[in-house]
Amino acid sequence: MRRFSLIAVPYAWLLALFLIPFLIVFKISLSDTALAIPPYTPTLKDGFAALIAGLDFENFAFLATDDLYYKAYLSSLQIALISTSLTLLIGYPIAYGMARAPQEWRATLMMLVILPFWTSFLIRVYAWVGILSNDGVLNQFLMWTHIISEPLTILNTTTAVYIGIVYTYLPFMILPIYAALDRMDDSLIEAAEDLGCSRLTAFWLVTIPLSRNGIVAGCFLVFIPALGEFVIPSLLGGSGTLMIGKVLFEEFFNNRDWPVASAVAVILLLILVVPIVLFQRNQQRQAEAEQ
Amino acid sequence: MSQPVFAPWEDANEKPLIRFQNVTKRFGDFVAIDDLTLDIYEQEFFALLGPSGCGKTTMMRMLAGFESVSDGRIELSGKDIGHVPPNKRAVNMMFQSYALFPHLSVWENIAFGLKRGTMHKDQIAARVDEMLKLTRLEKFAQRKPHQISGGQRQRVALARSLAKAPKLLLLDEPLGALDKKLRQETQFELMDIQETTGTTFVIVTHDQEEAMTVASRVAVMDEGRIIQVATPDRIYETPNSVYVADFIGEVNILKGTAKAAGDELYNVDWAANQAPVLAASAAPFSDGQKCHLAIRPEKIVISPSKPEDAENAIEGKVLDIAYLGNLSTYHVELPGGQIIKAQTANTQRISRRSFTWEDPVWISWSATAGVLLDQ
Numbered sequence: 001m002r003r004f005s006l007i008a009v010p011y012a013w014l015l016a017l018f019l020i021p022f023l024i025v026f027k028i029s030l031s032d033t034a035l036a037i038p039p040y041t042p043t044l045k046d047g048f049a050a051l052i053a054g055l056d057f058e059n060f061a062f063l064a065t066d067d068l069y070y071k072a073y074l075s076s077l078q079i080a081l082i083s084t085s086l087t088l089l090i091g092y093p094i095a096y097g098m099a100r101a102p103q104e105w106r107a108t109l110m111m112l113v114i115l116p117f118w119t120s121f122l123i124r125v126y127a128w129v130g131i132l133s134n135d136g137v138l139n140q141f142l143m144w145t146h147i148i149s150e151p152l153t154i155l156n157t158t159t160a161v162y163i164g165i166v167y168t169y170l171p172f173m174i175l176p177i178y179a180a181l182d183r184m185d186d187s188l189i190e191a192a193e194d195l196g197c198s199r200l201t202a203f204w205l206v207t208i209p210l211s212r213n214g215i216v217a218g219c220f221l222v223f224i225p226a227l228g229e230f231v232i233p234s235l236l237g238g239s240g241t242l243m244i245g246k247v248l249f250e251e252f253f254n255n256r257d258w259p260v261a262s263a264v265a266v267i268l269l270l271i272l273v274v275p276i277v278l279f280q281r282n283q284q285r286q287a288e289a290e291q
Numbered sequence: 292m293s294q295p296v297f298a299p300w301e302d303a304n305e306k307p308l309i310r311f312q313n314v315t316k317r318f319g320d321f322v323a324i325d326d327l328t329l330d331i332y333e334q335e336f337f338a339l340l341g342p343s344g345c346g347k348t349t350m351m352r353m354l355a356g357f358e359s360v361s362d363g364r365i366e367l368s369g370k371d372i373g374h375v376p377p378n379k380r381a382v383n384m385m386f387q388s389y390a391l392f393p394h395l396s397v398w399e400n401i402a403f404g405l406k407r408g409t410m411h412k413d414q415i416a417a418r419v420d421e422m423l424k425l426t427r428l429e430k431f432a433q434r435k436p437h438q439i440s441g442g443q444r445q446r447v448a449l450a451r452s453l454a455k456a457p458k459l460l461l462l463d464e465p466l467g468a469l470d471k472k473l474r475q476e477t478q479f480e481l482m483d484i485q486e487t488t489g490t491t492f493v494i495v496t497h498d499q500e501e502a503m504t505v506a507s508r509v510a511v512m513d514e515g516r517i518i519q520v521a522t523p524d525r526i527y528e529t530p531n532s533v534y535v536a537d538f539i540g541e542v543n544i545l546k547g548t549a550k551a552a553g554d555e556l557y558n559v560d561w562a563a564n565q566a567p568v569l570a571a572s573a574a575p576f577s578d579g580q581k582c583h584l585a586i587r588p589e590k591i592v593i594s595p596s597k598p599e600d601a602e603n604a605i606e607g608k609v610l611d612i613a614y615l616g617n618l619s620t621y622h623v624e625l626p627g628g629q630i631i632k633a634q635t636a637n638t639q640r641i642s643r644r645s646f647t648w649e650d651p652v653w654i655s656w657s658a659t660a661g662v663l664l665d666q
Contacts, residue, residue, distance in 0.1 A: 185388060185390060187386045187387075187388050187390040188390050188392060190355075190357055190377070190384075190386070190390065191384075191386055191390035191392075192392075192403070193356075193357075193376070193377045193378050194355055194356075194377050194378070194382075194383055194384045194452075195378075195383065195403050195404030195407060195451070195452075195455070196378045196404050196407030196408060196455070197378055197407055198378055201407070205403075206392060209394045210392075210393065210394060212394075
């Protein structure tokens with residue numbers, strides 16, 4: 001009984017915050033659009049039997065017929081994967097540098113990584129508009145130093161989306177990797193060198209495997225939100241950038257087609273279930289290894 | 292047939308394996324190693340002993356290649372190794388924290404160094420199995436370091452550092468993390484392994500008992516200098532300074548002035564209203580020279596009445612008794628207030644002890660029992 005009440009709390013949590021909202025969205029995805037409030041049919045007002053009878057998979061079938069959707073999914077996956085790799089490439093050296101920094105510096109460096117969170121995310125993304133636009137800070141600087149003679153078009157391209165995602169999610173990559181590296185005993189590297197490794201092989205054979213959990217956690221923390229990202233592509237990406245978050249938003253608010261939007265969301269969730277489960281397993285293994 | 296005594300340091304023709312020549316190491320303004328010269332010979336079990344901060348770990352790290360030399364040179368088999376990086380030295384180290392790779396199994400940890408060379412797979416496997424056998428770890432080969440006990444981890448660290456058959460093995464406080472009983476067992480194991488493999492061992496320790504047990508020679512260090520290098524028995528019996536006498540075991544020090552009293556015999560005036568004590572010394576002392584007489588507690592005899600034929604005898608009273616089971620240490624207060632420690636083996640039951648607290652007793656020792664030191 002006691003065990004039951006113990007697990008009841010997290011299950012109630014999951015039920016209230018995940019399963020019920022999901023079921024609602026799932027139900028809407030099986031409905032038909034209608035000029036009503038809410039803008040779909042059938043609803044519970046029609047009675048339970050009519051409700052069940054009125055549900056079908058026609059919205060999912062529709063998603064398959066229009067290639068906009070699968071292109072958006074693929075393009076989102078591509079953008080999420082590339083920006084996760086970029087974040088890792090930039091974040092790992094930063095985390096490594098932080099972990100190697102003198103003890104008295106580390107708190108300050110950590111502060112610098114966290115500091116951007118003190119400003120609204122939206123404002124920070126807007127700031128990038130000011131930096132990247134044709135007459136923005138970056139172009140003006142490059143023209144002033146005569147590196148370029150004509151402004152570079154960065155804003156409203158996929159490049160701007162990559163810059164935005166990498167910038168926004170960098171702390172989520174740095175922090176878990178830093179945590180893993182910080183725990184590492186320096187004498188392990190010395191031991192590896194003592195046993196015949198060069199600096200580079202010691203890094204490859206000892207440092208990387210020991211920070212593996214941090215790397216995996218960081219990659220998921222970036223990849224999962226980046227896949228469904230909406231704000232960054234719509235502010236920085238312009239119309240040329242196709243991302244599923246943007247499609248979702250347009251279906252909901254521009255087309256007011258809740259059933260199709262819900263179907264898009266359900267499929268996005270199914271795509272994300274795989275990395276989320278993998279992420280959970282990584283966290284669990286890490287917790288076990290630390291015991 | 293007696294075995295030949297292992298003492299390469301007394302043979303002038305013997306080439307040392309390691310030679311420190313006027314080595315100095317500075318960290319900023321701090322001098323960690325001060326103009327140090329030392330030879331260590333092949334197959335020696337050499338102990339660097341000293342309090343923390345005396346420079347013994349720095350010496351070891353210079354041998355391993357983790358610290359550079361500020362001045363002087365270090366030779367290994369006659370070659371200067373000052374600029375050879377750690378991974379290119381035929382020297383391996385066993386770390387104080389063991390530094391086992393947590394993501395690798397015991398087997399892979401031991402194979403780690405072997406895999407860095409050009410050794411064939413089968414040979415690596417054979418060598419690892421040999422090491423596992425040597426350290427009695429066969430059963431744990433597939434475990435991860437966090438799945439075995441502290442004592443087993445210590446043996447993995449040893450096996451890993453020995454696997455490449457280094458010319459020289461450095462051991463940084465190898466037994467520091469073990470409890471006392473396990474430590475004593477492991478000391479003998481270490482000696483056996485050292486003998487079996489014939490590797491030169493240099494051990495760093497702050498535990499004088501450990502150094503005395505395992506080492507063929509001990510170097511006592513203080514503030515970046517070596518105070519004395521000698522075999523354990525010589526360090527104990529004939530320390531060259533009060534520092535060494537005091538650092539190794541317990542000792543009574545009587546400060547006084549020397550006065551010749553015959554061939555290699557001196558009278559030491561040590562207290563105003565006490566008769567001088569007689570001490571033998573091969574080292575010469577001039578009359579009136581300040582000196583310290585160091586006497587080990589176990590060389591002092593304690594008796595209820597004045598012994599007949601003792602060369603030195605003083606009356607005092609028992610102030611404290613430390614009962615250690617096999618031994619008892621008596622703290623005897625002399626009339627001048629000085630306290631002398633005398634140790635006796637408890638060969639009889641404690642109820643038969645002939646004196647207790649506050650009893651008047653006589654302490655006595657022979658002229659050759661102590662060592663006369665000038666510093």
